[in-house]
Amino acid sequence: xxxxxxxxxxxxxxALFFSGCFNADSAVKPTTYDIPTRNHDxxxxxxxxxxxxxDFLVCDSTNIRSGRNRLQYPGxxxxxxxxxxxxxxxxxxxxxxxxxxxxxxxxxxKGESGRYRAESLNLDxxxxxxxxxxxxxxxxxxKSLDHWTKSTAYDIETEYSKFIxxxxxxxxxxxxxx
Amino acid sequence: MVRLNMWYYKxxxxxLFVFIGNVNFLFGQGNCLIYPEDSGERKACxxxxxxxxxxxxxxxxxxxxxxxxxIGPKYAWAYYQKSVPFFKRxxxxxxxxxxxxxxELEPWNYLYYRAYWYFYNRSYGYCIKDLEELYTVHEExxxxxxxxxxxxxxxxxxxxxxxxxxxxxxxxxxxxxxxYEQEPQxxxxxxxxxxxxxxxxxxxxxxxxxxxxxxxxxxxKFADTYYYLGLIKxxxxxxxxxxxxxxxxxxxxxxxNGGYSRNSFxxxxxxxxxxxxxxxx
Numbered sequence: 001x002x003x004x005x006x007x008x009x010x011x012x013x014x015a016l017f018f019s020g021c022f023n024a025d026s027a028v029k030p031t032t033y034d035i036p037t038r039n040h041d042x043x044x045x046x047x048x049x050x051x052x053x054x055d056f057l058v059c060d061s062t063n064i065r066s067g068r069n070r071l072q073y074p075g076x077x078x079x080x081x082x083x084x085x086x087x088x089x090x091x092x093x094x095x096x097x098x099x100x101x102x103x104x105x106x107x108x109x110k111g112e113s114g115r116y117r118a119e120s121l122n123l124d125x126x127x128x129x130x131x132x133x134x135x136x137x138x139x140x141x142x143k144s145l146d147h148w149t150k151s152t153a154y155d156i157e158t159e160y161s162k163f164i165x166x167x168x169x170x171x172x173x174x175x176x177x178x
Numbered sequence: 179m180v181r182l183n184m185w186y187y188k189x190x191x192x193x194l195f196v197f198i199g200n201v202n203f204l205f206g207q208g209n210c211l212i213y214p215e216d217s218g219e220r221k222a223c224x225x226x227x228x229x230x231x232x233x234x235x236x237x238x239x240x241x242x243x244x245x246x247x248x249i250g251p252k253y254a255w256a257y258y259q260k261s262v263p264f265f266k267r268x269x270x271x272x273x274x275x276x277x278x279x280x281x282e283l284e285p286w287n288y289l290y291y292r293a294y295w296y297f298y299n300r301s302y303g304y305c306i307k308d309l310e311e312l313y314t315v316h317e318e319x320x321x322x323x324x325x326x327x328x329x330x331x332x333x334x335x336x337x338x339x340x341x342x343x344x345x346x347x348x349x350x351x352x353x354x355x356x357x358y359e360q361e362p363q364x365x366x367x368x369x370x371x372x373x374x375x376x377x378x379x380x381x382x383x384x385x386x387x388x389x390x391x392x393x394x395x396x397x398x399k400f401a402d403t404y405y406y407l408g409l410i411k412x413x414x415x416x417x418x419x420x421x422x423x424x425x426x427x428x429x430x431x432x433x434x435n436g437g438y439s440r441n442s443f444x445x446x447x448x449x450x451x452x453x454x455x456x457x458x459x
Contacts, residue, residue: 042235043267062236066267077441078449100299102268123301125274163268167300175300 040064043161045106045115056114058106058159065160068178071107071148081176083145084166094171097130099123101138101166109157113146130168138166222250226259235263254283258291265295286316290330294323300444302337309334313353320357320364328442329354329364332372340445344380351376367397368442374406375446383410401430401439402448408456424456 040046043064047054058064073080100121107113116139120130142164150156165177210223229242243260246253257280264273273295280288293308309330312318321330331354335347351373358365374389387410393403408423430437431450441447 040237041233042237042240042263042269063233064235066235066263076449078451100270102270104268119271121270123296124304125270125295125301127271161267165268165270165299177299 041161043106045104045117045161047115051117052115056112057108057110058115059109059157060159063159064106065155065158066162067160070151070155071160071162072151073145073178074147074149077178080145080164080178084141084164084176085173087141087144088173090172092171093131094134094168097134097171098169099128099130099167100125101130101135101168102163103138103142103166104161104163105142107148107150107160107162109159111148111150111156113143113148113162116143134168218250219253220250222246222253222256225249226253226256229256229259235267239263252283254280254288257283258288261291270295270299285311286318289316290318290321291324293330293333297333297337297444300340302341305337306334306341309337313350320361322366323442327366328368329366332366332369335372335376336443336446339376339379344376347376348373348380365396368393368400370396371400371403371406372443372446374403375443378406378410383413386410399430399436399438401427401437401453402443404430405448405453405456412456421457424453427453428457 040061041064043066044058044061097120100123101118102121103116103118105113105116118135118139120128120135122128148162150158150160163178166173167175167177210220210227213220213223223246225242225246229239229246232239232242240260240263243256246256247260250256257276261273261276261280264270264276274292277288277292277295281292289308289312293305293312296302296305296308312321313331313334318330322328323330323333331350335350335354338344338347338350351369354369355373358369370389370393374386374393377383377386377389387407390403390407390410393400397403404423404427408420408427411417411420411423427448428450429435431439431453439448439450
């Protein structure tokens with residue numbers, strides 16, 4: 001008990017002392033900035049009529065979760081890597097491309113996946129130019145392996161964003177990050 | 179008199195600990211009081227803390243970080259914090275432009291974070307570049323992965339090994355082990371394992387075995403250690419012992435007696451099928 005009182009007094013004294021050193025009243029001054037209006041979560045992918053099925057709905061665009069292990073592929077990550085690599089068909093048009101193809105999508109409250117997007121990056125994550133059909137092909141491949149399940153039963157209605165990163169070397173898949 | 183001295187020293191120690199604790203608290207990363215009132219940094223700091231009250235990646239938090247960056251463009255922590263949910267969602271181009279800005283301002287504080295994402299995505303060359311700058315130019319003494327479980331030199335060492343320079347990886351692991359001589363309590367759960375793997379890859383099986391045995395004294399539930407010990411015994415043509423280790427590895431992977439495996443070592447990860455293959459050979 002003696003220690004607790006001693007520590008509490010000492011802490012209070014030092015906190016007051018240091019606060020005083022830097023600014024006597026700034027610590028209690030209210031901030032004046034307004035909280036902006038609610039909008040979408042970063043993981044939300046807006047609907048694009050040219051790319052998306054109109055019947056794929058996101059229940060709550062402000063509450064999209066992310067997490068590497070929140071969506072499971074049957075057989076695990078290694079199985080996914082093997083499946084996508086074995087399905088991938090190399091084309092000579094791809095041989096000049098090395099870097100990443102990142103495919104993102106959303107799994108909605110019904111457990112359906114949609115809003116697939118792909119972008120190409122260099123190994124330092126700066127934007128790069130990949131053959132346009134490689135981007136579309138990457139989406140087609142990831143879509144074809146659409147067997148995602150949510151990790152736990154209680155979050156069955158939670159919506160998730162997911163990304164699959166294909167590391168490509170001279171047009172061939174070198175590794176799959178997910 | 180002796181009792182009085184004991185009492186005095188005890189309180190003196192307490193006083194010292196509390197003083198250090200308070201100084202860390204007040205001057206620590208993100209403590210807004212250290213910036214002059216009405217400075218851009220003070221306002222950016224306050225806004226960044228308000229942003230953290232919202233869910234990471236929410237529009238509210240992002241807009242508060244935007245405001246923080248606008249008011250205090252030299253406040254590195256706001257760029258770093260804003261970058262985190264971008265990386266976690268695979269929005270790497272946006273994440274990297276933010277963390278690059280934080281690194282421009284305070285490389286010693288944020289190089290590790292960019293290196294972590296390069297490592298995770300197997301961009302080993304860029305990972306090595308960042309971490310060697312961190313440990314040589316900025317003389318960082320100890321920094322961990324964002325989750326706090328691995329010292330970043332483990333990633334640096336593995337990145338070298340994956341780039342084909344295993345001896346350089348061993349060098350960095352030894353560099354880390356020297357650091358632990360001063361403060362052994364900092365040693366992590368997988369340091370001996372990582373050094374053991376590198377010795378194994380470098381065909382230094384005796385040294386590898388020593389490290390794996392040390393690893394077992396740190397954590398005997400980690401399946402992957404048994405797998406590598408099995409490989410070493412198989413190399414030595416001691417098949418009975420090798421199979422025994424592989425069986426133990428599989429049992430740990432199946433969670434028996436608290437056993438487990440983990441996938442934090444990227445190219446060095448061990449999967450159940452690897453162990454099963456060795457058992458069937």
